[in-house]
Amino acid sequence: MGKSILITGGARSGKSAFAERTVLALGQPATYIATAEAHDDEMQERIARHQARRGAEWKTVAAPLALREALERSDGAGPRLIDCLTLWLSNLIHAERDWDEETDALCALLPKLTAPVVFVTNEVGAGIVPGNALAREFRDASGLMNQRVADACDELWLCVAGHPLKVKPQ
């Protein structure tokens, strides 16, 4: 069974850079599984910036929804980086898919994989309670998804100002 690692943190806390270093240390070639969809210019610019930072040792795959399929197809060919689960959750909700079931299925898949997996996710629940119900629901779903994936993973890290703190195992 391949090692599985969850990396969480606030916006711009250095999660992606730490995840990339972690994945490359686990082996090469590495597969970058992007869950982002380039809906607007702001997002397109962000994706381009992320790609520019990664070098030629990466193969990039897009999986806005079909994350499990991407993990199964890329299994056995080096470590995978999934960036990020928060966008995957957002995509699932917009597509009116059952994120609850999808999360369970993702967690159930992990012990069956042979190559390592590093997930990036976001802390979105440490601000003031959002005024609108949709944002509260998303914040709840994010936290619940993070908990379940963290349970299923071997390691959990929290990024703070670019530096990782190990949360699990203690």
Place this chain on the structure above:
Amino acid sequence: MGKSILITGGARSGKSAFAERTVLALGQPATYIATAEAHDDEMQERIARHQARRGAEWKTVAAPLALREALERSDGAGPRLIDCLTLWLSNLIHAERDWDEETDALCALLPKLTAPVVFVTNEVGAGIVPGNALAREFRDASGLMNQRVADACDELWLCVAGHPLKVKPQ
């Protein structure tokens, strides 16, 4: 003097579940002191979900405002879980009570209790500065209350994606 523990974290970071495990490990029967008031459906549903997770080993008491009285009355009959201080603060402010004095009185009570107490609270200050002054005031009050209760407690834990990080004692 009973041990006192403060557990903090963002929304859906696993604080309540960790607090429940911690309380049951401290002894039984346990008393659950709920500070929530079921004003609307969303909150009622949340309370019901929390109650369903807890089993028959819990006695439930409601204390939206009179938290000290609930702690004094339940003292000596096993550990107590207070879930949560953020709602208590919100209730005090809505009732136009002096949260500052109430917090000091709560902290002064702790060394006099004989049975253990586990408090749950929330991190609400790590997002962008809220646009309205009321939200900023609540965020400030929450942080100040958390600091004072953390000072008065023996232990302080931060929950991240369902996993506890010990902050105090180091």
Place this chain on the structure above:
Amino acid sequence: MGKSILITGGARSGKSAFAERTVLALGQPATYIATAEAHDDEMQERIARHQARRGAEWKTVAAPLALREALERSDGAGPRLIDCLTLWLSNLIHAERDWDEETDALCALLPKLTAPVVFVTNEVGAGIVPGNALAREFRDASGLMNQRVADACDELWLCVAGHPLKVKPQ
């Protein structure tokens, strides 16, 4: 080269108080470099509260923008506390200065200083994604600035409910 320390945390997490203790432990007299500008009553009241907590062992200097100059001028005369980088960033953006270049120049200055420096900054990226683009940009800029200053500093601490967690060095 003087030791450099970055202290981060959410609003009212005890960053300033911990920073003040840290600075006084590094030597005296200490210089307090304030980046706040007293634009309105709320901010004026906050500044007054901070000043009241500090004692006579502090010299206070205002540097809403010219932070590097303040660090150079005060170098050699005991430790400095910069409170806080988030307001400095906000001031730079409002003055239409290039925060990116200013941050690089600040980091480049650190190894040249002889007296210690303790920076306070804020976690603003762990809430729900803000609805307006300006807030998202500020949140991104804050996180990137924090990462770079953390890289340049010898130590990084995260404050949680008034208690510091060491993030770097591990």
